[in-house]
Amino acid sequence: MRKSVVVVASVLLLVVLMVGIAQADPPPVSGIVTRGDDLPIGVTWVDEGKGQRILIGLRATEFCLGSDDFALVSFQDVDLTDERFVQIVKGDDLPTDVYPFLDFDCDRFLNEEPVGLGTADIVGTDNDLPGTSPDETNANAWGWSAHGTLTAPDGTDLGVSGHLRLVSSNTAGFHVNEKINVK
Numbered sequence: 402m403r404k405s406v407v408v409v410a411s412v413l414l415l416v417v418l419m420v421g422i423a424q425a426d427p428p429p430v431s432g433i434v435t436r437g438d439d440l441p442i443g444v445t446w447v448d449e450g451k452g453q454r455i456l457i458g459l460r461a462t463e464f465c466l467g468s469d470d471f472a473l474v475s476f477q478d479v480d481l482t483d484e485r486f487v488q489i490v491k492g493d494d495l496p497t498d499v500y501p502f503l504d505f506d507c508d509r510f511l512n513e514e515p516v517g518l519g520t521a522d523i524v525g526t527d528n529d530l531p532g533t534s535p536d537e538t539n540a541n542a543w544g545w546s547a548h549g550t551l552t553a554p555d556g557t558d559l560g561v562s563g564h565l566r567l568v569s570s571n572t573a574g575f576h577v578n579e580k581i582n583v584k
Contacts, residue, residue, distance in 0.1 A: 434478070434480075438474070440476045440490065446545070447579060452503060453500065453503075453581045454499070455499050455563050456499075457523055457547055459472065461498045461500065462510055465511050475490070475491050475492065485528070485531075487527065489524075490523070490525035491522075491525075493522045495522070497518070499516040499583055516553065517552055517559045517583060519549055520550065521548060522547065528542050529542075537571060540573065541568070548561070549561050560582075561583050563579075566578040
């Protein structure tokens with residue numbers, strides 16, 4: 402009986418400790434990791450095959466009329482000991498526009514209908530924020546993924562997803578993969 406009481410008490414103490422730890426917020430700066438939720442963001446890429454441009458973080462029309470009120474996202478920067486600086490970015494329900502042309506052209510944004518306007522969640526990663534120096538053989542990879550919902554000019558609800566992936570290597574060159582899917 403005494404042994405089972407000790408076991409139950411130990412388990413309860415462990416659960417209390419784990420709950421307390423699980424609810425603790427990480428520090429904003431630890432010496433290696435910096436976290437925040439106030440990084441302004443504006444991201445755009447094109448899908449040349451589909452003839453579309455996506456903009457995330459600020460409405461194209463607002464930007465073209467002079468606004469610099471970019472959406473704020475959460476970020477985590479990690480300063481690795483091998484002189485690399487890794488970044489992870491995440492944002493939810495960010496303003497998202499898709500246009501049926503490739504140019505970043507304010508006259509077109511202001512005068513042509515978009516494919517759709519809405520919001521998207523976005524994740525960005527970079528395995529070496531400063532980039533690869535000329536004497537390194539490793540590759541630097543970075544990019545964005547987005548998923549959300551748009552409304553077409555006729556009121557139709559559309560899903561949107563897309564990604565931009567870039568890789569730069571001193572030995573293999575530079576590669577870009579851009580996709581936008583609207584359905």
